[in-house]
Amino acid sequence: MNRKSSTLAVAVAVAIALGLPVAPAFAQSGAQTLDTVIVTGTRVADRTVAESQSPIDIITPEVLQATGSTELATALSRALPSLNFPRPALTDGTSGVRPAQLRGLSPDQVLILVNGKRRHLSGQLNVNGSMGRGSSAVDLNTIPVAAIERVEVLRDGASAQYGSDAIAGVVNIVLKGAGKGGSLALDLGQYSAGDGTQYQLSGDTGVSFADGRGTVHFAGQLSHQDRTNRAGPFNAYGLPGNPTPNTGNYPGVGVKAFVVGDPEVDTRAVSANAGFDFSDSLHGYATAIASNRDITSFAFYRSRNHNAATKLLYPDGFVPEINQYLKDRSLVAGLKGSSEGGLNWDVSYNYGYSRIDFATDNTMNYALGATSPTRFRDGALEYTHNIVNADFSQALDWGLAYPVTLSFGAEYRQEKWNQSPGEPNSYFGSGAQGFGGFTPINAVHADRHNYALYAGLEADLTDRLSAGATVRYEDYSDFGSKTSGKLSARYAFTDTVALRATVSNGFRAPSLAQQSYQVITSNYSNGVFVESGTFPATSVVAQALGSRPLQAETSTSYSLGLVLQPAERLYLTVDAFQIDIDDRILLSSTINTNPATNALLTSLGINNVTAFRYFNNAANTRTRGVDVVGSYNIPLAASALDLTASYSYNTTEVKRLAPSPAVLTGLGLTTPLVGRDEIGRLEDAFPRDKAIVGGTWSADRWSVGLNATRYGRFTVRQTNPAFDQSYDPQWVLDVSASFKPSAQWTLTVGADNVLDSHPDKVNPAFTSVNAWGQMPYSNYAPAGFNGAYVYGRIGYKW
Numbered sequence: 001m002n003r004k005s006s007t008l009a010v011a012v013a014v015a016i017a018l019g020l021p022v023a024p025a026f027a028q029s030g031a032q033t034l035d036t037v038i039v040t041g042t043r044v045a046d047r048t049v050a051e052s053q054s055p056i057d058i059i060t061p062e063v064l065q066a067t068g069s070t071e072l073a074t075a076l077s078r079a080l081p082s083l084n085f086p087r088p089a090l091t092d093g094t095s096g097v098r099p100a101q102l103r104g105l106s107p108d109q110v111l112i113l114v115n116g117k118r119r120h121l122s123g124q125l126n127v128n129g130s131m132g133r134g135s136s137a138v139d140l141n142t143i144p145v146a147a148i149e150r151v152e153v154l155r156d157g158a159s160a161q162y163g164s165d166a167i168a169g170v171v172n173i174v175l176k177g178a179g180k181g182g183s184l185a186l187d188l189g190q191y192s193a194g195d196g197t198q199y200q201l202s203g204d205t206g207v208s209f210a211d212g213r214g215t216v217h218f219a220g221q222l223s224h225q226d227r228t229n230r231a232g233p234f235n236a237y238g239l240p241g242n243p244t245p246n247t248g249n250y251p252g253v254g255v256k257a258f259v260v261g262d263p264e265v266d267t268r269a270v271s272a273n274a275g276f277d278f279s280d281s282l283h284g285y286a287t288a289i290a291s292n293r294d295i296t297s298f299a300f301y302r303s304r305n306h307n308a309a310t311k312l313l314y315p316d317g318f319v320p321e322i323n324q325y326l327k328d329r330s331l332v333a334g335l336k337g338s339s340e341g342g343l344n345w346d347v348s349y350n351y352g353y354s355r356i357d358f359a360t361d362n363t364m365n366y367a368l369g370a371t372s373p374t375r376f377r378d379g380a381l382e383y384t385h386n387i388v389n390a391d392f393s394q395a396l397d398w399g400l401a402y403p404v405t406l407s408f409g410a411e412y413r414q415e416k417w418n419q420s421p422g423e424p425n426s427y428f429g430s431g432a433q434g435f436g437g438f439t440p441i442n443a444v445h446a447d448r449h450n451y452a453l454y455a456g457l458e459a460d461l462t463d464r465l466s467a468g469a470t471v472r473y474e475d476y477s478d479f480g481s482k483t484s485g486k487l488s489a490r491y492a493f494t495d496t497v498a499l500r501a502t503v504s505n506g507f508r509a510p511s512l513a514q515q516s517y518q519v520i521t522s523n524y525s526n527g528v529f530v531e532s533g534t535f536p537a538t539s540v541v542a543q544a545l546g547s548r549p550l551q552a553e554t555s556t557s558y559s560l561g562l563v564l565q566p567a568e569r570l571y572l573t574v575d576a577f578q579i580d581i582d583d584r585i586l587l588s589s590t591i592n593t594n595p596a597t598n599a600l601l602t603s604l605g606i607n608n609v610t611a612f613r614y615f616n617n618a619a620n621t622r623t624r625g626v627d628v629v630g631s632y633n634i635p636l637a638a639s640a641l642d643l644t645a646s647y648s649y650n651t652t653e654v655k656r657l658a659p660s661p662a663v664l665t666g667l668g669l670t671t672p673l674v675g676r677d678e679i680g681r682l683e684d685a686f687p688r689d690k691a692i693v694g695g696t697w698s699a700d701r702w703s704v705g706l707n708a709t710r711y712g713r714f715t716v717r718q719t720n721p722a723f724d725q726s727y728d729p730q731w732v733l734d735v736s737a738s739f740k741p742s743a744q745w746t747l748t749v750g751a752d753n754v755l756d757s758h759p760d761k762v763n764p765a766f767t768s769v770n771a772w773g774q775m776p777y778s779n780y781a782p783a784g785f786n787g788a789y790v791y792g793r794i795g796y797k798w
Contacts, residue, residue: 068734078692110169125513143291155577161454164508184203230785248303249301258298269289292326321361360375381513384417401462486504488504501560501561561574572629622653688713692708706734706735727759734753735750
């Protein structure tokens with residue numbers, strides 16, 4: 001037996017001996033899911049999943065727990081075939097705040113709601129070589145999983161209903177709100193390689209007051225995650241052209257110096273979801289969420305000869321540690337009610353705030369020599385939004401079989417994004433190694449506001465036909481106005497066969513971070529370590545290099561689907577879609593400078609930069625695909641077997657690329673503004689398909705779950721096509737078993753990726769891609785590259 005298999009067996013045995021748990025199983029009853037009343041994508045009060053005119057998934061707390069993950073984004077990616085959440089390393093801030101993508105589109109092209117209200121963006125902007133490069137998205141992992149009642153995932157464009165960002169779809173996280181009941185859980189797990197230990201204490205409870213007229217449901221979690229490391233040894237053996245050991249970013253031959261894996265994370269999060277009935281027709285509500293996370297990820301190794309000053313503090317070289325301290329706060333409060341005439345109204349205020357303080361540890365500033373500190377405060381990124389909205393709906397009698405629901409409303413939103421400088425030593429001279437501080441000259445205080453008006457109609461026109469239409473107008477203070485519309489319909493041929501279809505157009509406003517971010521940092525680009533400057537599109541520097549002000553992305557979406565119940569307890573949905581997006585906002589390729597460019601940059605006050613990039617509206621794309629979801633329940637004599645299967649296939653094609661500006665050609669630069677590596681991120685760097693097959697056997701006290709996921713083939717393109725690589729499909733098998741010694745207690749043990757499957761390694765011959773063996777796995781691997789994870793859980797409910 002090899003060491004990994006032995007470690008895995010021992011870990012399972014220990015977990016069982018300790019009575020530690022894993023989650024119940026993945027599958028859930030299809031009947032229960034289809035009968036769930038939804039609040040996403042519709043203004044009708046009693047619309048169910050089965051009756052929805054758009055495809056929608058319901059993810060329950062049991063499904064989230066069954067993934068074995070303490071992170072919401074990871075749990076969702078294991079439950080939804082259309083969601084991709086890789087785990088990149090060595091990507092600065094993105095290593096700690098990782099983005100997720102829906103249907104192969106950008107992470108900021110999906111709208112996140114909490115209790116139907118827009119969730120604020122993270123202060124983080126993803127600027128390094130990973131999935132979602134250039135995006136500014138919501139940080140899903142700020143929400144405690146214990147607070148969640150269910151997650152509704154609308155797989156359809158919905159800008160006409162919700163505004164900017166809802167191009168790929170909408171994820172609505174519905175929180176628990178009951179005034180009674182609760183739970184406590186203790187989770188413990190570790191990877192079979194012996195690292196990445198995780199533990200979490202989580203819980204929730206409901207409280208009633210004022211004779212049941214008021215309720216508050218509290219939830220919280222405390223968790224810790226150790227780092228993992230899957231770096232390889234430096235494999236240069238003194239051949240001609242190979243890097244010299246113990247120079248630059250290379251250690252001695254055979255030495256593992258890099259740290260490539262998950263960061264170290266400490267998380268604290270709490271939430272409160274409250275409601276109060278002032279009368280039969282007036283209800284108040286409020287939702288507050290707060291979380292702090294302390295994340296430590298890692299930069300590239302610096303050898304003892306990286307600089308003449310290195311040996312003064314680090315005679316054996318060093319790996320800079322990038323620390324992110326994240327503070328996330330949100331508050332939504334409102335009143336809703338109804339009039340005697342049947343007008344329903346909802347008025348609310350929505351505050352969201354994200355701040356990320358950056359620091360660099362275990363490092364130095366070469367310009368300060370032996371007097372250099374080893375820790376630097378590098379500055380902060382902040383995002384804030386304030387939203388006021390008013391929503392109204394009225395059932396109208398137009399003489400049809402059922403009432404027509406009229407909905408209309410208005411919204412005002414103010415956004416701010418700040419980039420604050422670090423301490424002087426963090427940016428003086430060459431700056432802190434690994435993550436140089438933000439400079440005062442690059443400080444940003446950006447803001448904008450927008451207002452929106454919308455109206456919609458939705459009705460069951462007959463017993464078999466339902467339809468809806470929505471239009472929304474938005475005006476932004478920075479780039480102008482946009483109008484979105486959506487038409488949807490569903491026709492039931494029989495009680496077991498229905499056809500549904502939608503057509504819509506939408507948009508995504510350029511984020512303030514995309515418009516304003518500016519920094520100089522070290523990157524590994526095309527096999528070379530460079531100091532890269534990212535400049536705002538409206539800055540003097542970027543405009544001198546050919547940039548233009550950013551405009552909104554626009555989209556046109558179509559979907560056509562079947563809802564089937566071919567047999568009792570068997571449910572199947574099949575939905576095909578097409579999404580055309582124009583003027584996609586991309587972060588340009590990292591373009592290495594030449595003497596003419598350096599002279600231009602120096603004349604503008606920019607020194608020591610060997611590469612540059614900026615955001616631009618650079619591409620039109622078309623995404624096509626199909627989603628299939630099925631479930632089957634088999635009742636047995638004293639138990640039941642729930643089977644689920646889901647499949648997602650999608651492709652993206654770049655239809656148009658903006659040409660490189662003439663000024664770049666004039667400077668003698670031949671690197672295209674959007675290189676083939678960036679085109680590859682749009683078209684090939686995510687799995688073309690993903691399939692999930694699962695089953696749960698449940699009895700009175702026992703349940704056993706088995707879940708297999710197949711991640712399809714993906715391709716990573718490089719600037720040099722000789723280094724392109726396609727990665728074969730990967731199967732990942734998850735298992736869990738639960739025992740209930742009483743109605744309140746549940747003991748679970750399980751293993752994610754129980755067979756210790758790993759993705760293909762980067763081709764060993766591609767030394768410029770894998771840094772001569774030090775970075776053996778691709779950052780685009782959809783299941784990560786940590787290997788098997790064994791965990792346990794003790795749960796108590798009341």
